[in-house]
Amino acid sequence: MNAEIHTLTGAYAMDALSETERVMFEHHLAECASCTAEVGELRETAGRLGAAVAVSPPDSLRRQVMATVRRTRQLPPAVASPAARRVAPRWQVWTAGAAAAACFVVAVVFGVQWASANRQLDRGVLAEQQLETVLEVLSAPDAKVATTAAPGGGTATAVVSQAVGKVVFLARGMPSLADDRSYQLWALEPGGARSLGVLPAGADLGPVAGELTAGQTAIGLTVEPRGGSARPTTDPVVLLDVPA
Amino acid sequence: MILVARGDEAAFERLYDALAGPVLGLVQRVLRDPAQSEEVAQEVLVELWRTASRYRPDAGSVRTWALTLAHRRAVDRVRSAQASNQRERRVAGASVDRPFDEVADEVAGRLEREQVRRCMGTLTELQRESVVLAYYGGYTYREVAQLLDAPLGTVKTRLRDGLIRLRDCLGVAG
Numbered sequence: 001m002n003a004e005i006h007t008l009t010g011a012y013a014m015d016a017l018s019e020t021e022r023v024m025f026e027h028h029l030a031e032c033a034s035c036t037a038e039v040g041e042l043r044e045t046a047g048r049l050g051a052a053v054a055v056s057p058p059d060s061l062r063r064q065v066m067a068t069v070r071r072t073r074q075l076p077p078a079v080a081s082p083a084a085r086r087v088a089p090r091w092q093v094w095t096a097g098a099a100a101a102a103c104f105v106v107a108v109v110f111g112v113q114w115a116s117a118n119r120q121l122d123r124g125v126l127a128e129q130q131l132e133t134v135l136e137v138l139s140a141p142d143a144k145v146a147t148t149a150a151p152g153g154g155t156a157t158a159v160v161s162q163a164v165g166k167v168v169f170l171a172r173g174m175p176s177l178a179d180d181r182s183y184q185l186w187a188l189e190p191g192g193a194r195s196l197g198v199l200p201a202g203a204d205l206g207p208v209a210g211e212l213t214a215g216q217t218a219i220g221l222t223v224e225p226r227g228g229s230a231r232p233t234t235d236p237v238v239l240l241d242v243p244a
Numbered sequence: 245m246i247l248v249a250r251g252d253e254a255a256f257e258r259l260y261d262a263l264a265g266p267v268l269g270l271v272q273r274v275l276r277d278p279a280q281s282e283e284v285a286q287e288v289l290v291e292l293w294r295t296a297s298r299y300r301p302d303a304g305s306v307r308t309w310a311l312t313l314a315h316r317r318a319v320d321r322v323r324s325a326q327a328s329n330q331r332e333r334r335v336a337g338a339s340v341d342r343p344f345d346e347v348a349d350e351v352a353g354r355l356e357r358e359q360v361r362r363c364m365g366t367l368t369e370l371q372r373e374s375v376v377l378a379y380y381g382g383y384t385y386r387e388v389a390q391l392l393d394a395p396l397g398t399v400k401t402r403l404r405d406g407l408i409r410l411r412d413c414l415g416v417a418g
Binding site: 007008009010011013014015016017018040041042043044045046047048049050051052053054055056057058060061062064065066068069070072073074075076077078188192193220231232233235236239 | 245246247249250251252253254255256257258260264265266268269270272273282285286289290293294295296297298303304305307308311312314315316319356357359360361375378379380382383384385386388400401403404405406407408410411414416
């Protein structure tokens with residue numbers, strides 16, 4: 001790395017370069033990983049300086065922004081750049097081909113079934129109904145299964161059947177939450193997010209069954225205040241696209 | 245952010261609530277003119293909506309993404325050709341020892357402000373002046389050097405080591 005050009009990271013992070021210098025420096029950035037990392041940190045630092053001069057915005061700004069947003073089309077994701085693409089889970093047909101995930105779900109579901117058959121659970125009746133739905137989805141001829149790792153640890157699995165019109169979700173080994181937080185499951189649809197339920201505390205979640213609606217694009221798991229929210233208030237920790 | 249990228253207006257309103265204050269505050273700090281500042285802040289906030297799908301979490305927080313864009317837009321406005329006349333006057337009339345905490349009508353982020361003020365205090369005078377003029381003033385490092393009557397290379401270096409010291413003081417994670 002060229003030491004001379006490297007000293008420009010500070011000026012670059014604060015937009016203090018001339019246009020020509022900026023273009024040259026960005027050219028350099030593309031091939032200097034340590035500069036890119038430093039610029040990232042210095043931008044984050046500059047952002048703190050920016051946040052320190054926050055003001056209360058007038059209501060007129062909110063009205064104008066929301067009105068403009070309503071008539072502004074959003075850019076599609078930059079699929080040409082692999083780095084920017086969200087890794088889509090691979091959905092597999094619910095057959096022997098998807099053996100590992102399938103066996104896992106079956107084992108969990110039958111484990112739950114066994115537990116509910118052998119003990120009087122508080123939510124016994126509800127659990128029975130859920131189980132029936134779960135088994136219905138798992139036995140559907142068009143069932144598909146996908147598994148994804150949650151960033152903070154844990155694995156989430158979903159099984160979808162368009163014929164049954166339902167999705168089954170379960171997760172294992174999820175990070176435990178503070179007492180005042182709950183995991184909540186959502187169906188993400190064009191009109192917004194619809195709650196599929198707040199999950200009882202624990203590292204192992206579900207299986208939970210939820211209705212699929214036409215146009216539902218994904219199911220997501222978020223961390224919400226205990227008892228759940230009317231709408232998601234955080235970004236999903238797990239997001240699984242629903243195959244058409 | 246994922247919901248915003250999917251066109252969820254309610255999610256965007258929450259994003260607006262979190263970011264409109266910092267975005268407008270920063271733009272106003274650089275541009276000074278309230279009407280122009282609101283115009284630029286509006287542009288920036290709508291741009292966040294428009295480009296939400298391009299946000300990459302691995303490149304920094306949403307707030308940094310928003311404030312980076314806000315700063316660049318404010319600086320672009322300052323440096324645009326139409327403003328060139330005004331700008332010469334700005335450079336000529338700028339006061340270096342403008343107090344750092346002069347914005348009066350802030351409500352949120354008191355703790356954040358205190359922390360930034362404290363960390364600003366750990367910089368050398370030249371570091372602090374360079375950072376304040378470049379970031380809050382929107383000047384290029386060449387203009388900063390001229391204003392401070394300091395060598396170019398020195399200002400370039402002070403901008404970097406000043407920010408690095410702030411980074412360490414503010415505990416910005418790498």
